[in-house]
């Protein structure tokens with residue numbers, strides 16, 4: 001039986017694709033009323049985890065539940081979970097509205113719901129345009145509309161900001177926060193913390209398929225270190241004076257400055273003055289959240305882990321092999337790709353649940369990357385369920 005909590009539980013999930021350990025002993029909870037960011041660099045294992053959560057990939061070990069049940073055992077999944085794994089798979093010549101009407105019909109929903117959700121995601125002005133001509137950002141909106149058809153309690157979105165312009169990102173942020181504020185559950189993945197920083201409350205950061213941080217975003221913010229950059233006249237005398245004063249967070253910089261992490265400007269100034277070492281400048285520098293994210297996930301990029309025997313027992317943080325990169329290193333923020341298409345001004349709409357009384361006999365559509373395959377004889381086919389989920393399963 002479903003517990004109706006809207007809670008997502010991921011417990012010791014592990015997935016090996018042959019020698020590739022895509023997800024290793026991953027555990028976290030997502031509570032209703034909040035937006036949780038599921039973050040990690042490319043190849044960290046985010047999509048694989050979401051696919052396991054949605055019953056599209058069989059875990060090597062561990063399990064996950066929504067409302068206390070594995071996805072496969074949700075009696076009315078369309079009412080419980082709306083999911084977008086990739087904004088693809090639309091019939092290229094079918095209009096956005098007709099796409100939604102096909103899915104609404106398959107789910108036993110009235111046509112009216114298709115009209116509601118197309119407005120809800122700001123695609124009202126493009127409702128009669130063929131989805132094949134949509135920009136990536138518009139496809140994201142259409143995929144989100146499809147996921148919302150069944151008025152789900154839980155939203156699971158893989159990289160939902162991908163392709164959205166700054167206005168679209170702001171719109172998505174407002175939408176998801178309003179949705180969560182209504183007591184629902186939102187889990188969104190991203191490889192860019194900056195992209196979702198203002199949207200999320202809780203954060204699960206993974207690297208090489210393992211958790212490197214799991215907690216409230218505010219706690220992550222509080223854990224940020226600052227450092228003081230000092231330009232001394234004599235670096236070695238200055239370092240000796242700091243060490244004699246019991247200050248150990250010292251890092252000489254290639255440009256002759258010395259970075260100090262465990263003392264205030266005042267303390268450092270006092271030590272330098274007492275030791276008679278002249279200083280030509282001191283500057284306090286804060287590590288921003290994005291730099292912290294890079295530090296936590298450094299060394300991960302495109303280097304798959306290798307399969308380990310699944311660990312038994314509870315949640316375990318991995319060894320801190322991630323702390324090697326200088327957290328102060330400047331990283332360039334990547335903007336999502338801009339779309340050339342000039343979109344109609346999108347209407348900002350708060351989330352509106354549909355009228356009650358729908359029957360939901362059908363599985364929810366999970367937007368997937370499998371190319372659309374129209375049956376030869378039927379120009380208006382029913383929506384396809386993903387059949388590629390077990391592909392590559394080891």
Ligand SMILES: Nc1ncnc2c1ncn2[C@@H]1O[C@H](COP(=O)(O)OP(=O)(O)OP(=O)(O)O)[C@@H](O)[C@H]1O
Nearest residue numbers: 017022041042043044045046047048191304391392
């Ligand atoms: N079907 C598969 N067969 C073999 N390896 C796979 C398969 N699916 C994923 N992998 C591997 O598992 C690892 C995790 O991939 P996954 O797509 O889950 O990462 P991700 O965090 O979603 O990355 P991105 O941000 O690039 O989407 C990668 O090394 C990937 O190559």
